Ligand SMILES: C[S@@+](CC[C@H](N)C(=O)[O-])C[C@H]1O[C@@H](n2cnc3c(N)ncnc32)[C@H](O)[C@@H]1O
Ligand code: NI
């Protein structure tokens with residue numbers, strides 16, 4: 001497998017997981033959270049498949065393509081280790097869908113970071129809400145769902161808050 | 164279509180065109196040229212599907228992932244508008260496969276650049292050699308081939324030097 005193969009698998013899986021999660025949570029009213037804007041490609045996709053739903057973007061430093069830059073009032077600037085707890089106070093446990101793609105090239109570092117932010121993300125979901133991540137997360141109470149059709153096992157993870 | 168959809172189509176098409184071109188030119192001895200290293204994902208793929216064939220990489224500034232950085236003796240540093248003519252003197256019309264992915268976000272600029280470098284690339288191919296590009300090229304003597312299976316029309320282009 002080349003790095004191109006791995007990358008394609010990751011992108012295709014991200015899309016499949018987002019499409020699945022958007023559909024599953026389509027009846028929910030709570031906000032959607034995108035953690036990590038980057039180039040803005042997944043944000044662009046989320047806004048297309050969830051038009052009408054409020055999407056808040058958490059990002060340290062906005063450097064996205066101008067074609068997919070969120071409105072200032074939908075952008076939550078800062079380190080997620082600080083902005084997630086603040087958002088919990090602001091929104092409570094209301095999120096219908098949370099997507100995280102915060103990792104870089106260092107897999108070990110990504111895993112450490114996933115462990116660190118899992119407890120910050122966990123309390124934000126409403127009952128029935130889904131969390132989609134490119135990295136394996138470490139939740140106490142959420143249920144890991146099977147990889148949806150079209151996604152490659154291990155390239156994206158989906159979790160649900162059941163109760 | 165979201166930007167994520169477009170991006171996935173581009174990557175998938177790039178891979179399909181490269182796989183096709185590598186197979187079609189598998190019997191040829193001449194060097195392979197990768198124009199634009201970027202992150203190194205397509206280089207990594209090329210080296211996997213064409214192991215044993217010499218792959219020279221043309222790049223202004225090497226900033227690839229360390230896992231897919233070419234050997235110094237296989238790297239041709241500089242602006243392709245200067246290094247392509249120099250490579251023609253060095254190698255003659257011997258290239259078996261040339262891949263170009265030199266573009267950025269500005270489609271108009273990419274098109275202008277494709278027009279500018281087409282005449283520099285055209286004389287480098289051996290008879291039977293293929294050129295794969297993410298942008299439409301402007302060749303006088305090469306034949307445009309149909310998009311190979313698995314690639315999305317308009318997301319990659321394949322040209323052959325017939326005689
Ligand atoms: C889109 S990236 C290539 C991505 C690569 N195919 C991959 O899969 O990672 C384009 C690259 O072309 C290089 N480039 C653009 N114009 C160039 C020029 N005139 N001369 C040399 N390199 C150039 C840029 O520095 C950049 O690294
Ligand atoms: Ni491999």
Ligand code: NI
Pocket residue numbers: 048164165166
């Ligand atoms: Ni669209």
